[in-house]
Amino acid sequence: MNKTWLVLSHEVETIVRSRSFIITLIVVPLVGFIILFVVGILQRNNPSPDVTSLLIPERPSLKGFIDHSGIIQDVPEQLGDIVQAYPDQESGLQALREGEISVFYVISPDYLQTGKIEMYAQQINLLEDTGSAYPVDWLIEYNLLKDQPQLLDRVVQPLNLSVEFIAAEKPPSNQNEMLTFFVPYGITLFFYIFILGSASLLLSNITTEKQNRVMEILLTSVTPTQMMTGKIIGLGLVGLLQMVVWLVSALFLLQFSGRTFTALQGVEIPPTIVVWGVLYFILGYTIFAALMAGIGALVPNLREASQATFLVILPLIIPLMFISLLINRPDSTIALIMSLFPLTSPVAMMTRLAATPVPFWQLGLAALLQALTAILIVRLVSGMFRAQNLLSGQPFSLKVFLRALAGRA
Amino acid sequence: MSSIKVNQISKRFGNQQAVDRVSFEVEPGEIFGLLGPNGAGKTTSIRIILDIFKPDSGEVEILGGKMTDEKKNQIGYLPEERGLYQDITLEVCLNYLARLKGLKPAEAAARVEQMMKRFDLYDHRKKKVKELSKGMQQKAQLIITLVHDPQLVIIDEPFSALDPVNTQMVKDLLREERDKGKTIVMCTHQMHQVEELCDRLVLINHGKVMLYGKLSDIRRQYSGQEVIVHPLNELPAQIPGVSRIDRDNSGYILHLADQTTPQAILKNLVEQGIPLERFEVALPTLDEIFIQVVTSRGEVS
Incomplete structure (x- = not known):
């Protein structure tokens, strides 16, 4: 535990102090500020609240x-x-x-x-x-x-629709359309940015250690599991810090420019969604970060990682492709399968949960399956760290990756 | 209790048998040579000993049993593939790696400072590692290997990239560690360094043990087919039991025929009444033994 903490604090300290991290942390809100500033100037003569009006050529309203x-x-x-x-x-x-x-x-x-x-x-x-x-x-x-x-x-107006749900529980927020629409998209987007950000950080961190050839010294000081756990949590925290800084500066910029997200006004996310969301988020991050670490253990350098990275990101993209189905028919079989299958579950279950009440056993089962998958992948990937792949610098192939995942490399 | 006990370990990578039923023991307080040509299986053996790789068969006991987290803190390892974090300062890098070996923060800082001073790196402590010369990085590696005062030190090619002054310093350091009772395993193919430092050795080739034992015993085992003779006068052209006579500075090297012992030659020369200044059984250098063993591919049972 002590060494896990040591790896964790070293990773956080090293990255947070690195110039590239500080620059990225500042540049993203700065770019946002510049865009808002330009938009502000452009809109001064035409105070339309609709951003899309800037993207579409202006036409007279008559x-x-x-x-x-x-x-x-x-x-x-x-x-x-x-x-x-x-x-x-x-x-x-x-x-x-x-x-x-x-x-x-x-x-x-x-x-x-x-x-x-x-x-x-x-x-x-x-x-x-x-x-x-x-x-x-x-x-x-x-x-x-x-x-x-x-x-x-x-x-x-042919339909004056009055909807009565006959499910035991009332739907969240009385079919708050904004919620059903924005929460899944928001969560998926957050997952993408966070997982792609943090897990890519992990990938580059491990490949750098391999290229620096520090890995062999590390492996004789800490166990692969200690190293993995320390890195996953450490870089996750760094990613979270980055997201928090960006979100806070985004809110600040919106305040500063005198705007608010009208679309998000009045949206109150129910506590059940928040609690499950945090849980799925942590489990989902662990699964994908561990997979990324596994790629890091297998590829000789970052450039060769893209092929495998795509393979890992694919399960994140699938729920996005089916997002309208997940929102409109959240109780269909395919929605159920996607929300239980551990790799698609973190995003798909959140989408379903935002759209409809989900039975507790399904929520629990999804969390359990995700947790088991996370443990399994962390253990497999730890084994890959021990494997000769880590030290041999052989070129990446899908076969090697799958063999290593199956613990046979 | 042996510091390391390797019992019949084997490891195969694909079609290549990297290590094939290798056994040896390393005693406490000795400098042990692990020798072999490039690709012989030395590094794989070390990685198996250090629990980085699992052997396909066979077992390893280290410091009296299986590898544990506690034992990792008592081992110093200098891998052949050297590496350090490049983008952080030397001081931060050394402190982190020292603490991973179980040292408390204050203890790590004090030891790192003391060793940086000894290795003339103290003035460079605030520099990023990538700004240091290759020799300086090599010395930093040695600090990482020794900073936690390990019981067992395993070093792979310790003298590569070192100038003669630093080579001498490292040799002194290794002897000093041995004198403190530490066990040192030195993995190399620089035979003269082994002759100078090692008490015992094992020689591996094609994954198999070719030679194993005390350095002096091995040299004696390979001696006996040549004698050095310095006579007062000339030697006769023919000596029974001698297949060839070469001149060597002021004397001769006599190459003995099979089944002929140096004692038989000495008896013959004395009986012939040839006055001798010097008669010596020529001990082969480790280099010569190495070449002979590696090229003949003989295997020690």
């Missing part, structure tokens, strides 16, 4: 139309800012060319029979413009049905 069918007799006043009727097609197109309007709709004389509307625009945003013709489509519905307001309401 849309124009000409109605040859004669359906639209009345344009409510409140739509005056966003829609403009033109007496003839030429003046409408002229307005479009001069940039007064973003889109010009031409409603065909036989609209009621054919539904035909022509759309003219300088630039067409396929996602935004082709799906709906708002507000022109609403104007048509309004003018056709304004005498029957109740019918208009049903046409515009």
